[in-house]
Amino acid sequence: xxxxxxxxxxxxxxxxxxxxxxxxxxxxxIDDTQLSSWMDFVFMRDNPxxxxxxxxxxxxxxxxWLVLERNTANHAIGSCTLAAGRGT
Amino acid sequence: MGKYSAFSVFRHALTGNRxxxxxxxxxxxxxxxxxxxxxxxGHGLATAYYLAKEHGIRNVAVIEKGWLGGGNTGRNTxxxxxxxxxPGNTRFYERSLRLWENxxxxxxxxxxxxxxxxxxxxxxxxxxxxxxxxxxxxxxNGIDAQLLSREQVQARLPYIDYSxxxxxxxxxxxxxxxxxxxxxxxxAWGYARxxxxxxxxxxxxxxxxxxxxxxxxxxxxxxxxxxxxxxxxALAVAGHTGHLAEKANLRLPIxxxxxxxxxxxxxxPLVDTVISFGxxxxxxxxxxxxxxxxxxxLDGYNSYAQRGGLPIVEHSLASAKALIPGVSRLRLxxxxxxxMDMSMDGSPFITKTPVDGLYLNGGWCYGGxxxxxxxxxxxxxxxxxxxxHEDNAEFTLxxxxxxxxxxxxGAGPQPNAH
Numbered sequence: 001x002x003x004x005x006x007x008x009x010x011x012x013x014x015x016x017x018x019x020x021x022x023x024x025x026x027x028x029x030i031d032d033t034q035l036s037s038w039m040d041f042v043f044m045r046d047n048p049x050x051x052x053x054x055x056x057x058x059x060x061x062x063x064x065w066l067v068l069e070r071n072t073a074n075h076a077i078g079s080c081t082l083a084a085g086r087g088t
Numbered sequence: 089m090g091k092y093s094a095f096s097v098f099r100h101a102l103t104g105n106r107x108x109x110x111x112x113x114x115x116x117x118x119x120x121x122x123x124x125x126x127x128x129x130g131h132g133l134a135t136a137y138y139l140a141k142e143h144g145i146r147n148v149a150v151i152e153k154g155w156l157g158g159g160n161t162g163r164n165t166x167x168x169x170x171x172x173x174x175p176g177n178t179r180f181y182e183r184s185l186r187l188w189e190n191x192x193x194x195x196x197x198x199x200x201x202x203x204x205x206x207x208x209x210x211x212x213x214x215x216x217x218x219x220x221x222x223x224x225x226x227x228x229n230g231i232d233a234q235l236l237s238r239e240q241v242q243a244r245l246p247y248i249d250y251s252x253x254x255x256x257x258x259x260x261x262x263x264x265x266x267x268x269x270x271x272x273x274x275x276a277w278g279y280a281r282x283x284x285x286x287x288x289x290x291x292x293x294x295x296x297x298x299x300x301x302x303x304x305x306x307x308x309x310x311x312x313x314x315x316x317x318x319x320x321x322a323l324a325v326a327g328h329t330g331h332l333a334e335k336a337n338l339r340l341p342i343x344x345x346x347x348x349x350x351x352x353x354x355x356x357p358l359v360d361t362v363i364s365f366g367x368x369x370x371x372x373x374x375x376x377x378x379x380x381x382x383x384x385x386l387d388g389y390n391s392y393a394q395r396g397g398l399p400i401v402e403h404s405l406a407s408a409k410a411l412i413p414g415v416s417r418l419r420l421x422x423x424x425x426x427x428m429d430m431s432m433d434g435s436p437f438i439t440k441t442p443v444d445g446l447y448l449n450g451g452w453c454y455g456g457x458x459x460x461x462x463x464x465x466x467x468x469x470x471x472x473x474x475x476x477h478e479d480n481a482e483f484t485l486x487x488x489x490x491x492x493x494x495x496x497x498g499a500g501p502q503p504n505a506h
Contacts, residue, residue: 001397001399002389002397013399014397014399015399019389019504021343021502021503021504022343035489036489039488042432042488042501043341043432043501044341045341046339047334047340047342049328049330049344049392052390054389070389072390072391072392073393074393075393075395
């Protein structure tokens with residue numbers, strides 16, 4: 001069981017959250033007509049073995065989107081911050 | 089290498105089984121090969137076998153960082169089926185099933201392929217409609233499929249929950265009679281022995297650290313046993329594809345996720361077929377040793393840990409009990425996890441890459457075991473001829489760019505949803 005330190009609710013079980021994927025990808029500007037930049041955003045991932053920044057949605061808690069640092073090799077949890085205001 | 093037969097079993101029994109030869113050699117790597125395959129799982133070994141047998145390319149090494157068949161080949165739930173309906177998948181998986189049907193004979197090794205049938209249960213009229221559509225597409229492609237009513241399912245599988253209170257009532261099932269299970273380790277061992285018999289070097293405990301480059305092309309691999317030159321380097325390392333692609337500066341439409349499987353304590357024959365639950369993501373069969381073999385959903389977040397969490401244990405076993413209430417007091421004997429290449433559309437890659445000299449086989453999601461023979465067969469074709477066979481022509485990396493995803497489940501670019 002992964003336990004996530006929600007900045008609003010405190011330490012909660014992973015079952016209260018849904019996973020939102022890699023938080024390092026950024027959405028291109030809406031007027032970007034390059035196919036490749038949208039391809040990268042929608043489909044391509046670094047998929048690291050180790051430190052990973054990722055979105056989680058505290059869907060059964062405060063309903064905030066969070067950015068969590070987690071190690072994909074051993075599931076160790078790092079910092080957890082609100083995603084709001086990070087501008088993606 | 090001696091041929092295995094009933095006679096050889098009898099003859100070796102007379103001498104106390106002391107004189108069996110080892111099934112494959114344990115060579116040191118040569119300095120150069122025509123093809124180096126990275127990963128001695130089912131897919132890599134099958135590729136080596138078909139390269140030698142179908143294309144006459146015998147100067148081949150399969151290198152493996154651990155031991156042969158120790159990755160997902162030894163961690164799956166051994167189900168073989170070909171109930172796919174998307175163009176690109178349908179013919180490929182049917183080729184695989186046809187190769188399975190003759191595999192023990194072909195390899196002179198008993199892979200214990202048992203065509204015990206597979207039921208895909210439906211729990212609503214909408215699921216029945218979807219099953220009817222899938223079955224029709226399969227039949228149009230010459231693949232066996234039968235739509236069964238609730239009564240037909242009840243006559244065949246009396247032990248699942250047909251009560252008024254069932255959380256997911258049984259409306260019927262799509263049934264593929266030629267589907268079944270196989271002995272997963274034997275598939276790796278059979279292909280290893282047959283490839284070795286064709287002259288392929290299988291080199292275990294040899295990890296790839298990087299690639300040898302020449303003018304921007306890959307011309308070999310750096311390993312813990314030294315540099316090995318190769319005209320072609322072929323990855324077959326599903327689960328760890330991202331890691332080895334990164335060393336070749338490739339970014340892929342793949343995330344690595346963890347999938348758990350479970351085996352119960354052994355019991356007398358109960359489930360003599362393969363059942364896929366339609367109410368949640370869950371499937372069950374019974375091994376020859378008597379254990380119920382079960383699998384469920386991904387844990388849902390990127391992971392290379394080969395170790396899952398308890399929420400999915402609970403989810404999978406709750407599904408088991410919802411489907412077959414009689415299993416409620418069984419104990420689990422083992423559970424484990426494998427790491428999957430989850431691609432962005434749920435379908436695999438068997439293709440050349442943008443880097444000359446590097447070939448890719450990966451992105452198998454849940455479906456790698458059943459694909460083993462056709463994956464090896466098509467990958468060998470692609471490596472030998474530098475172009476895909478028509479059965480793997482759609483499994484390219486550029487399908488995302490072109491808008492030709494093969495999204496069997498219609499889940500969109502969400503790797504944890506496939």
